[in-house]
Amino acid sequence: MSLPSEDPLAAALQALPAPRVPAALAGTVEAEALDAFREAHAARARPSAWRLLAVAAVVFLYGGWALSAAGGVYR
Amino acid sequence: MFVTGRPWGTSSPAMDDDRALVEELQRGSAGAFRRFHRAYGPRSFAYLLRLTKDVAEAEDAFQETWLRCARAVGGLSVDTPLRPYVLAVARSAFIDGRRRQRRVPFPAGDELPEPTDPAPPLDALLADRQALAALEEALNSLDVGARELLHATAIEGLSAREVADLLGISPEAARKRLERARGDLARALARRSRP
Numbered sequence: 001m002s003l004p005s006e007d008p009l010a011a012a013l014q015a016l017p018a019p020r021v022p023a024a025l026a027g028t029v030e031a032e033a034l035d036a037f038r039e040a041h042a043a044r045a046r047p048s049a050w051r052l053l054a055v056a057a058v059v060f061l062y063g064g065w066a067l068s069a070a071g072g073v074y075r
Numbered sequence: 076m077f078v079t080g081r082p083w084g085t086s087s088p089a090m091d092d093d094r095a096l097v098e099e100l101q102r103g104s105a106g107a108f109r110r111f112h113r114a115y116g117p118r119s120f121a122y123l124l125r126l127t128k129d130v131a132e133a134e135d136a137f138q139e140t141w142l143r144c145a146r147a148v149g150g151l152s153v154d155t156p157l158r159p160y161v162l163a164v165a166r167s168a169f170i171d172g173r174r175r176q177r178r179v180p181f182p183a184g185d186e187l188p189e190p191t192d193p194a195p196p197l198d199a200l201l202a203d204r205q206a207l208a209a210l211e212e213a214l215n216s217l218d219v220g221a222r223e224l225l226h227a228t229a230i231e232g233l234s235a236r237e238v239a240d241l242l243g244i245s246p247e248a249a250r251k252r253l254e255r256a257r258g259d260l261a262r263a264l265a266r267r268s269r270p
Contacts, residue, residue, distance in 0.1 A: 008201045009257065013229040016211055021120045025134055029141050030112050034105060036145035041103035044149060 093157045100148050111148065112141065115161040118231065122162055125226045126169050128215055139168040159237040162227065166241060181220055194258030195265045206268035213263035221256035228253060 021029075047055075099107035119140055123133040143164050151160065173180040200206045206213075214222060227233045227241060235246040242249060 007229070008198050009225075009260070010229040010232075012201050012207060012210055013214070013225065016214075018117065019121050019124050021117055021137070022134070025137070026116060029116070029138050030109065032138070033112060033141040033145040034108055036142050037100075037108045037149065038103070038105065040146045041149050045103070 093155070094153050096157065097148075097151050097153045097155060100151070101153070103149060108145070108148070111144075111157070115157060116141065118158070119161050119165045122223075122226055122231070123165050123169060125214075125222050126166075126219055132172065136165065136168045136172050139172065140165040143168060156237070158231060159233055159241060162231065162233070163241055166223075192262070194261040197257060197261040197264075200261055200264045200268060203268050206264045209264065209267035213260060213267055216263050217256065217259050220252065221259050224249070224253055224256045225260065 096107055096111060100111060116137075120133060120137050123136045123140070124130065127133045127136065140161070144161060147164075148160075170180040201210075214225065217225070224238070224242075227238050233241065235249060238253075239246040239249045242252075244252075
């Protein structure tokens with residue numbers, strides 16, 4: 001459905017002058033967005049409390065199993 | 076009303092290489108984010124200006140759009156096409172902004188009444204220099220839904236599926252709305268070209 005580039009309407013609309021983002025706004029928005037992007041990336045990279053809890057649970061269960069198995073060997 | 080810039084050009088190189096850009100964004104590359112913003116920022120602003128017809132409102136929605144993109148873009152899957160994604164975020168920021176102002180984003184009453192006369196042939200009107208000069212004005216006289224649809228298809232070149240996803244309607248409904256919008260634009264142009 002997108003208008004083919006040879007469509008006269010598409011060609012006419014594409015020939016309209018494109019609005020320009022005011023320079024001050026573009027700069028401010030880019031700086032703010034970049035900060036938010038960095039924060040979001042850091043938050044994604046940071047292990048969540050649930051993930052830490054899951055790792056602790058695995059270590060505890062596996063550790064308990066390993067210790068009990070070792071106890072069986074040495075008994 | 077619009078600040079005059081260069082005419083609409085072809086897509087920027089970043090648009091042809093969305094996958095690589097998304098991969099870099101997933102890794103948290105600040106340079107990739109700047110490229111992303113510079114490739115899609117002007118387009119999102121133009122789209123918002125087309126929706127709002129108001130520079131201050133478009134600027135607020137633009138700021139909100141890019142904060143939302145910044146928070147979410149690192150979590151996108153690599154096969155996400157960025158152009159429809161950014162337009163969808165901009166549309167959502169526009170709708171939320173209108174709701175905060177207690178305004179209906181796409182008022183039903185804003186639509187022109189169902190036309191009874193057949194639309195004049197658009198091709199002939201577009202060949203008329205006088206009518207062509209009034210194209211921007213004619214486009215801005217249409218309801219917000221028609222302006223959005225013509226912008227998304229003719230200027231952004233979104234596919235049927237992408238437009239349907241953007242508007243939350245079926246491709247068939249989008250096709251019908253586009254036909255209606257073209258007819259409305261033809262009538263608006265014809266009114267302006269009459270001596």
